[in-house]
Amino acid sequence: MRFRTIPSSPADPLRVVLVGAGSMGRAWLATIADSPEVTLTGIADLNVALARDAADSAGLPYLPVGADAEALARQTGAQALINVTVPEAHHPVTSAALFAGLPVLGEKPVAENVSRALSLAAAAEVTGELFMVSQSRRWNPQLAALRGMVARLGAIGTVSTAFFRSERFGGFRDLMAYPLLVDMAIHAFDSARFLLRAEPVTAYCQSYNPPWSWFAGDANATVVFEMEGGTRYVYNGSWCSPGGITSWNGTWRVSGEKGTALWDGDHEPVLDAEVDVSAPAGPPYSGIAGALQVFVRALRTGELPSGEVHENVMSLAMVEAAVQSATSGRLERLDDVLERAHAQALRDETRPDVRNALARWPSVRDRLAGAERLGML
Ligand SMILES: NC(=O)c1ccc[n+]([C@@H]2O[C@H](COP(=O)([O-])OP(=O)(O)OC[C@H]3O[C@@H](n4cnc5c(N)ncnc54)[C@H](O)[C@@H]3O)[C@@H](O)[C@H]2O)c1
Structure with missing residues (x-):
């Protein structure tokens, strides 16, 4: 355009x-x-x-x-x-x-x-x-470095994000039906598209609220996306998980044909693979x-x-697909x-x-x- x-x-x-x-x-x-x-x-x-x-x-x-x-x-x-x-x-x-x-x-x-x-x-x-x-x-240089590693791992089987935090906002988020999916998960979903250079095909989501939750809506969600090419992207998160919290970006694991790339969301990603480890430089700006x-x-x-806008809409569509799957109990096609x-x-x-x-x-x-x-x- x-x-x-x-x-x-x-x-x-x-x-x-x-x-x-x-x-x-x-x-x-x-x-x-x-x-x-x-x-x-x-x-x-x-x-x-x-x-x-x-x-x-x-x-x-x-x-x-x-x-x-x-x-x-x-x-x-x-x-x-x-x-x-x-x-x-x-x-x-x-x-x-x-x-x-x-x-x-x-x-x-x-x-x-x-x-x-x-x-x-x-x-x-x-x-x-x-x-x-x-x-x-998307402008995080560490994410860009992880993306460079992913490109060298051959075919990718699974990408996962664990996002576990204990946040007491005390505002509109406490009242939303799906605070984690609607207010937060879009960052990770967008990053998954960016990492894999692939679009989502289906979504299956279970959204739930643990008994001790201080949120009115579901503070926890587990979503499995099938991405183009067959890679599964698994997002597992919680807003009310005291102890052992992850970074705001979550913890990432990319499992590929030639090895694994790991990122804690706060530091440089690590490659555990028998391939060239020199990461390409990330962008000279962030956030x-x-x-x-x-x-x-x-x-x-x-x-x-x-x-x-056209390129960004699919990240919001992943959120909407997850919410629709949580409601219907079925796998949803994007x-x-x-x-x-x-x-x-x-x-x-x-x-x-x-x-x-x-x-x-x-x-x-x-x-x-x-x-x-x-x-x-
Ligand atoms: N990128 C990030 O990490 C990140 C972090 C926090 C928030 N956000 C996003 O930033 C946006 C704003 O969030 P926030 O936390 O600042 O919200 P906020 O409620 O603190 O502020 C929003 C402001 O918009 C004003 N507003 C509403 N309708 C308006 C209109 N029609 N014309 C002019 N002003 C209007 C409100 O009066 C309010 O002052 C949201 O879309 C949120 O998702 C992004």
Whole structure:
């Protein structure tokens, strides 16, 4: 997919509006302040006092703030928008920005469900503006090193992630039906796609809540994905597992034909195999700073970035497939999850141009996974 490019440089940085002044919004504020590639023109939040406070705390008392992101972007001459609102606001904020002629870098998840995510992919096609999702952990240099090792292990049998933590959030997560799957597991699912350079085919999930859990919904989940080529990816996790906690990335094991690669999620991965052990260098950036750098570079060059909306949707589809399997008790095919979401998107779409674009897709999987996008995985 082609998108409109915007020339910029440290001498002429990209002008951006930040939308969402919550906890992650403040992390983005610090990242934007540190980057010579971008300059902040304003902060939008429905809670304008929060936006004002965020600007003041960053030493920017004269920075314009407002409740309406698109209006603020127009008033301040912004060229792009960074969407760090709650997941339910990702679709309305990003869609309005794209149709106002603003490319968007958005926090994960792409939208609150796959149907809304497909609508945003079609909106990017209709407007010709770039929409990239910041799936921050994909920029971890240790993950990139693990990926280099995986490429040398021959055929891969099994990849597993163990994620065991004991977290007392005390907010919305404590009330969600599937807090682990919906709020956290997408990071690991996205990393599995990236490691294997392969897409998911089926999902089987058991989601449950241990007797001592302080969460209302299921704090534990075990999911088995069959990936293209037959590799099984197994995710086993818990939010309420006191003792022996893993890193925030979880503990990874990749078992291949020629050996095994291990990663504790915090340190360099280790290869136990009779193959060349020199790991290729990872990217020279990480986390959301990496996502920002890649976004600005993509706008400059027109090169499709990793995390472009079409490529990112499948990570959210893995979450949705796991939840649907947990509910139905059956193995779910990713193609069925995608087709149901597509039908829903066609029913819900209020913009005729986006609806027409969605209706023209030959198949959702084909549309999401063009040859160029598989190269980005
Ligand atoms: N990459 C990561 O590791 C990571 C970590 C934490 C959160 N996140 C993601 O970041 C996003 C924000 O999370 P958070 O923890 O900062 O949430 P938060 O609730 O602290 O902040 C969200 C803010 O968005 C504002 N908002 C909601 N709707 C809006 C709208 N239509 N227009 C303008 N502002 C609006 C709210 O008023 C709130 O201040 C979520 O998508 C979350 O999943 C990512």
